Amino acid sequence: MFPYHQISQPIPTQIHLNVKNLPLMVKFYEKTLGLSLLESQEDVAVFGSSLQPFLVLHSTPSFLSAASTESRLYHFAILVKEASQLAHVLQHLLSERYPIDGASDHQISHAVYLTDPEGNGIELAYDRDQQFWPHSKDGLLDGQAMIKPFDADLYLNMSYNHDLPWHHEAILGHVHFYAHDLDKAQQFMTDTLNYQLTMNLNQQARFFSVRNYHHHLGFNRWGNFKTPLGENKLGLRKLVFESTEIEESSTLIDPNGFTFELKKIEKERG
Numbered sequence: 001m002f003p004y005h006q007i008s009q010p011i012p013t014q015i016h017l018n019v020k021n022l023p024l025m026v027k028f029y030e031k032t033l034g035l036s037l038l039e040s041q042e043d044v045a046v047f048g049s050s051l052q053p054f055l056v057l058h059s060t061p062s063f064l065s066a067a068s069t070e071s072r073l074y075h076f077a078i079l080v081k082e083a084s085q086l087a088h089v090l091q092h093l094l095s096e097r098y099p100i101d102g103a104s105d106h107q108i109s110h111a112v113y114l115t116d117p118e119g120n121g122i123e124l125a126y127d128r129d130q131q132f133w134p135h136s137k138d139g140l141l142d143g144q145a146m147i148k149p150f151d152a153d154l155y156l157n158m159s160y161n162h163d164l165p166w167h168h169e170a171i172l173g174h175v176h177f178y179a180h181d182l183d184k185a186q187q188f189m190t191d192t193l194n195y196q197l198t199m200n201l202n203q204q205a206r207f208f209s210v211r212n213y214h215h216h217l218g219f220n221r222w223g224n225f226k227t228p229l230g231e232n233k234l235g236l237r238k239l240v241f242e243s244t245e246i247e248e249s250s251t252l253i254d255p256n257g258f259t260f261e262l263k264k265i266e267k268e269r270g
Helices: 022-032 083-095 152-156 182-192
Strands: 011-019 036-040 044-048 055-059 072-080 102-105 109-115 121-127 171-178 196-200 205-209 217-220 235-243 250-253 259-264
Touching (some): 011 171, 022 044, 072 083, 072 235, 083 121, 121 171, 182 205, 182 217
Parallel strands (some): 072 121, 171 217, 235 259
Antiparallel strands (some): 011 235, 196 205, 250 259
């Protein structure tokens, strides 16, 4: 169903967030965004689709926000299968009068951006066919060609299936970080996780993937970032990768302080 998200190689499948106000955040993700609440405990809530439990919220009211100079989450992307599903959630958010931060036609994808009540960035994305992905002469993706106006009229007037939730086929598409050290992030991604560099904006941003995807992970320095993410901070708690090929489960800390949990899975979901 999602050809670039098969877990033979480790790919991110579930993001965990530390949150200050769990009831508020559950209300946002369940009611405002319209995700399915798959599991609810006193201090943990799990959201996702029939395909994947892709978001886990942990109640950590004593934790502090990351400093402005600390590496941290930029956004996580919820990827839908059909353009009509992106139209569905966009029209739903507008009906809820929830603020939209922006929208873009990246040619690799169509994306709508928003922020949850505690400042975690969210991208709602629909992938375009690979024939539309722009490449540079060096074979990498051409980041300069990915800034095109979003066709809002198309999505605001697009029909969709009212009988199914917009996210019923959704998965975690990619995760994008603010990072203080792009060179060390690249070394970690290529040498430790065996990912390939797919787009290089030099000291601005770099993107990585497996299976020739446009990106499963991105890192940028669009800010004054100087240090790794510290412990016990609101926002990113960990990112879980699943794979059928790794020998055993393990936990790694990348150079920017992000916790990556590699989880051995016997077979694909579904």
